[in-house]
Amino acid sequence: MKRLTLLLLFSSAVVVQAQPKIAWPHHKKALIVLTYDDALNSQLDVAVPQLDSAHLTATFFLIGDITSQTTSRWRALSKKGYELANHTVYHPCISTNDNPTASENYTVFTILREIGSMNMLLNAVDGKTTRTYAYPCTETSVGGKYYVDSLRKSGLIKYARIGGDGNAIITDFKNLDPLLVPSYGLEGKNTADELIAFVKKVEQSGGMGVFMFHGVGGDYITTPAEAHKKLLGYLDKNRKDIWVTTFQQAMDYVTQANKTK
Numbered sequence: 432m433k434r435l436t437l438l439l440l441f442s443s444a445v446v447v448q449a450q451p452k453i454a455w456p457h458h459k460k461a462l463i464v465l466t467y468d469d470a471l472n473s474q475l476d477v478a479v480p481q482l483d484s485a486h487l488t489a490t491f492f493l494i495g496d497i498t499s500q501t502t503s504r505w506r507a508l509s510k511k512g513y514e515l516a517n518h519t520v521y522h523p524c525i526s527t528n529d530n531p532t533a534s535e536n537y538t539v540f541t542i543l544r545e546i547g548s549m550n551m552l553l554n555a556v557d558g559k560t561t562r563t564y565a566y567p568c569t570e571t572s573v574g575g576k577y578y579v580d581s582l583r584k585s586g587l588i589k590y591a592r593i594g595g596d597g598n599a600i601i602t603d604f605k606n607l608d609p610l611l612v613p614s615y616g617l618e619g620k621n622t623a624d625e626l627i628a629f630v631k632k633v634e635q636s637g638g639m640g641v642f643m644f645h646g647v648g649g650d651y652i653t654t655p656a657e658a659h660k661k662l663l664g665y666l667d668k669n670r671k672d673i674w675v676t677t678f679q680q681a682m683d684y685v686t687q688a689n690k691t692k
């Protein structure tokens with residue numbers, strides 16, 4: 432019995448060693464990805480100027496209601512290295528009062544067709560041909576049907592983000608499904624301390640953390656402008672240790688690192 436326990440201890444130690452932590456570029460200790468959903472004006476008016484002055488980049492999951500006034504602003508962001516990404520055209524979710532497009536009426540075919548249309552719209556804005564995706568309302572089903580595997584087979588999307596909470600820290604890169612990448616979905620009114628505490632936890636883990644913002648200093652599910660600014664200040668000050676990049680670049684790196692291991 433004792434022998435067996437020792438053997439088990441030994442084999443679990445081997446398993447731990449077989450999964451070394453990922454090595455980030457330039458000896459950085461962690462990776463943070465900033466993502467912003469729903470193409471909101473407060474992102475253009477508040478979040479982007481703060482990102483620019485902190486010299487940080489980010490990913491914007493856009494929907495189809497970009498307007499003649501905002502299209503040129505989103506295009507300009509792409510030229511500066513920000514990522515424009517796909518969040519569908521009409522944002523279908525299980526119907527509630529504030530969500531007019533009911534995903535109950537969708538099929539796997541219609542959601543994939545809509546994601547394809549949004550890819551075309553984004554291509555007309557920035558000329559890019561590979562896209563990442565965020566599931567509207569973090570729902571991976573439409574009309575009662577799980578569509579992640581169909582989305583994978585369609586080849587429309589390279590990587591996709593789901594939801595999660597402040598514990599959504601990615602460390603097991605071997606078993607990370609590139610179409611189900613968890614994120615810290617902020618619920619609004621978060622303090623700078625809460626946001627920075629998440630970054631510190633990611634630093635301690637040596638892994639990757641993805642923020643999901645909506646409004647910044649306006650619109651809805653709003654992160655206060657001051658809290659957002661302090662978070663960016665922390666990321667800027669610690670850029671020697673923390674890599675901040677777009678969702679697509681982050682997942683490209685992780686995918687490549689898995690292949691070469």
Ligand SMILES: [Zn+2]
Pocket residue numbers: 468469518522567568
């Ligand atoms: Zn959304």
